[in-house]
Amino acid sequence: MASHRSPRRTPLPGQSWPARVTVLSAAAAGAAAALSPAAPAGAEPGAGKPAAKSLNARIDRLYEQAEVATEKYNGVAERAGKLRKQVTNAQDAVARGQSEVNELRNSLGGLAGAQYRSGGIDPTLRLLLTEDPDGFLDKAATVDRIGTRQMLKLRQLRAAQHDLEQRRDEAAGKLARLDSLQKALKREKKSVQRKLAAAQRLVNKLSADERAARERAARHGHRGEAPEDGLPAGGGGKASSARAASAVAAVKSAVGRPYAWGAAGPYSFDCSGLTQWAYKQAGTAIPRTSQAQRSAGRQVPLGQARPGDLVVYRDDASHVGMYVGGGQVVHAPYPGAKVRYDPVGMMPISAVTRP
Known part of the structure; x- marks a missing residue:
């Protein structure tokens, strides 16, 4: 009769159970050692893990992409806000035009009624039949004046109707553009949210120590890169103007x-x-996006930066902060962080603009 018991490996001759466990443990340790890179002498356990470096690089990339998308969103939102005001003004103009047309129509109706009541037959025949020619001529002159006024009102009505149609077309066009911008806003909003959510998922994979190291790196240079050359001298000088000084006080x-x-x-x-x-x-208006702020004044060398100057970062101008002196900027860094002071050379600088 065939056996249904699970097959077992036959132990090697002369090998006891403890010996087999020892062999298996040594084999597992050897496999693990083969899969793990050798740590350099003197390195702390877990220091410089490729996984953490890779995660940080991906997080940085997502945050940069999210900032680009955010500034694009801000630009669309700014255009939508301006267009929304134009739509409101256009709709008000349509309402005023419709009121004018209605008023002219009512006026024409009153003139037509007056003309009808003055007599509807041919004026020459009425002159032949009337017993009071002088009185009739007076009435005829009145009717003629009414007719002239009626023609004038009619021309005004036609002009008002034409103007009203133009205003309606203008309002409809602006509404269509506004609708398109609002759809673009929704798309950009979803893009930002996706990137930020992906970045947060990666941040959650970092240990507490790795997150702390990431924060230190963010506040002391761009991920270990060399600091920017030509940084302003300590103290940073005085603000370039009274309004710049007020802006510095506000940002602080x-x-x-x-x-x-x-x-x-x-x-x-x-x-x-x-x-x-x-x-x-x-009391000074500057554009909404970091890209537009880069061109919102006179650009100066980094070494001449003064408090109140805008420091624009990255080649695509996707981040901006305000120089406040002493080699420091105040900026809003990224989701989860608060407005804070950081070294001006925290990331690559593309421009310094003095509004």
Whole structure:
């Protein structure tokens, strides 16, 4: 009769159970050692793990992409806001035009009624039949004046109707463009949210020590790269103007408030929202996006930066902070962080702009 018991490996001759366990353990340890890279002498356990470096690189890339998408969102939102005001003005103009047309129509109706009541037969025949020619001529002159006024009102009505149609077409065109911009805003919003969610998932994979190391790297140079050349001398000098000084005071007052993408204060900010808000407190309007802020004034060498200057980062100008002196900027860094001071050379600088 065939056996249904599970087959077992036959032990090697002369090999006991403890010996087999020892052999298997040594084999497993050897396999693990073969799969793990050798740590350099004197390195701390887990230091410089490729996994953490790879995660940090991916997180940085996602945050940069999210900032690009955020600034694109801000630009679309700014255009949509302006267009929304234009739509409101166009709709008001349509309402005023319709009121004018209605008023002219009512006026024409009154003139037509007066003409009808003055007599509807041929004026020459009425003159032959009337017993009071002088009185009739007076009435005829009145009717003629009514007719002239009626023609004038009719021309005004036609002009008003034409103008009303143009205003309606203009309002409809603006509404269509606004609808298109609002759809673009939704797309950009989803893009930002996807990138930020992906970045957060990667951040969650880092250990507490790795997250702390990442934060230190973010605040002391761009991921270990050499600091920028030509940094301003210590102290940074005085603000270039009274309004720049006011903007510096405003941006400092925002330190500690949370980052929120698409926000421009007063309780939360993204990077360009913070700098725009600070200059608004100083009575100066600057554009909404970091790309536009790069061109919102005179560009100066980094070594001549003064408090109130805008420091724009990366080649695509996707991040901006405000120089406040002493080699420091105040900026809104990224989701989960708060408005804070950081070294001006924390990441590659593309321009320094003095509004």
